[in-house]
Amino acid sequence: MGDVFKALADPTRRTILDELTERDGQTLFEICVRLANRHHLNLSRQAISQHLTVLEEAGMITIRRQGRYKFHHLDTTPLATIFERWPINREGQ
């Protein structure tokens, strides 16, 4: 499994996670359209595809293939490793 922290390092990848949080199971083209329309991110299809690969290798995204479509599903369980590693100071609580 790849690097969760490296996957989260890029702002475009974080926006992709935001979009999948709001609407899970999108295809590559759907993600392209939503990044362009809602976030003014006019990247090439390849650029976004490469981002999705990084997110998949980090375990943040699972792939479901159906015909010529490739659906992307969010998986936030790798984030738990962050909190297991460093305890959070909940100040004033």
Add this chain to the structure above:
Amino acid sequence: MGDVFKALADPTRRTILDELTERDGQTLFEICVRLANRHHLNLSRQAISQHLTVLEEAGMITIRRQGRYKFHHLDTTPLATIFERWPINREGQ
């Protein structure tokens, strides 16, 4: 405030956070020695100093100056923004 995700992206910076978790309030030289002895990370003092700057800008470290010493204190509260952004799937619970 800087980028928490960018700060966590580098493995050396994550090791520094580990060391401060185990022993808080270390100076630059102490951190250098511990990285070398316990993690076989023989980096220059400048390299580690630059890492500490990134961590400080991200709000993960606070500085306390005393004479010619500069003590570094861990602050994990910025990590909370990660969990507020993406809800965690606690599978099987």
Add this chain to the structure above:
DNA sequence: TTGACAGGCAAGTGAAGACTTGCCTATCAT
């Protein structure tokens, strides 16, 4: 007050990473 200690500043190098362009494969409808 002189030397040792703790740290800072800035330019330079080399590698990783984000993004593009061009071309190719596979699936589906007409």
Add this chain to the structure above:
DNA sequence: ATGATAGGCAAGTCTTCACTTGCCTGTCAA
């Protein structure tokens, strides 16, 4: 079968970033 759709592969470019080297400043002890 043919065109349109959804996606993949592989350079190549350009920027960011980690790290080093050299030199400078401030603090403390002898």
